[in-house]
Amino acid sequence: MNDRVVPESERRRRRPTKQGTVLSEQLIIDTALRLVGQHGAEALTVRRLGAALGADPSAVYRYFRSSDDLLLALTDELIGRAQQGWRPTGAWRADLRDIGLRVHALYRAHPQAALLAAHRTTGRVQETRIVEAILAVLRATGLPDPEAVRIYHAFVDQALGFAALDAAALALPAAAQAADNQVWLASYGRLDPSTHPNIAATAHLLAADMPRSGYPFALELLLDAIAARLPQATGEDA
Known part of the structure; x- marks a missing residue:
């Protein structure tokens, strides 16, 4: 266009x-x-x-x-859909977890669109709404504004980064997805313990875990890190 x-x-x-x-x-x-x-x-x-x-x-x-104008509108639509039904509860950890999982799940549900949209900044209604919501959650904990902004940045980039990574995998043909997952058993599972003792010891765990998204666990790690940086009065809010 x-x-x-x-x-x-x-x-x-x-x-x-x-x-x-x-x-x-x-x-x-x-x-x-x-x-x-x-x-x-x-x-x-x-x-x-x-x-x-x-x-x-x-x-x-x-x-x-232009086509880019349409793409930005499409991106904003996805962001809006991720927020449908979300309401703040006042518990910072639960609220951030819910937002992150919603955004990640929405992009996984539209992997082809995610590859186009996850890295874009729209400045439009739905994106502005979610930026305001996340900052409201963070500032309500008592974090100083510079810290709240840095954490906002890390939180959003983590969610969108994993969304883009998972979307790329989901956008592969089914045969390619299956082949990639099989590598953990067919290749890593057969490595000699004498040369690769750590992989050999955990190959069965890798084969079970690697086909799943790492985002939910990574999100909890980030929430733990945020909790450690909060003022003492709100640090236990989970």
Whole structure:
């Protein structure tokens, strides 16, 4: 998609498409998310979107200036979906855990979109909402603002980093995923204890654990580290 500005007054399409639907930003985002999920990043084109919507591809420009504008909107949609139903409880550890697991699970549910979106910063409504929520949880513990910001950074990067890593694995063909998992038994499980005593001793544990995401445990380690840095009065809040 090329950058192109359509005046706001001309953006809404009132006539139904060939499929009898009226275009909207939400319909285009939902369709783009579905196409990316089915066909990968290459599906995020005006031509494919137009075909899926039953509309002239140029109609997409009434709502999005470019493919990057659409990608940012799609990213913000994913962030918003991760927050649906979340409410702060006042227990900092439970609240951060819930946010982290929600974001990670949402991106794992949309691995192809996660590969495009996990590293982007939108500055839009849903992203702003979750940034505000996480900072509110951290500042309420009594952490000084510089520390709260550093922890926010680590918390978000951890969640999105694991999401991107897990999404990349989930986006592989099923045969490749199975082959990667089998390596832990077929290769590591057969190493000679005399040359690789530590791997040999734990190969069965590695084979069981490595196919799973490491994020839930890594998140608990980070929450433990945060607890150790809190003012004494709130450090026991779990």
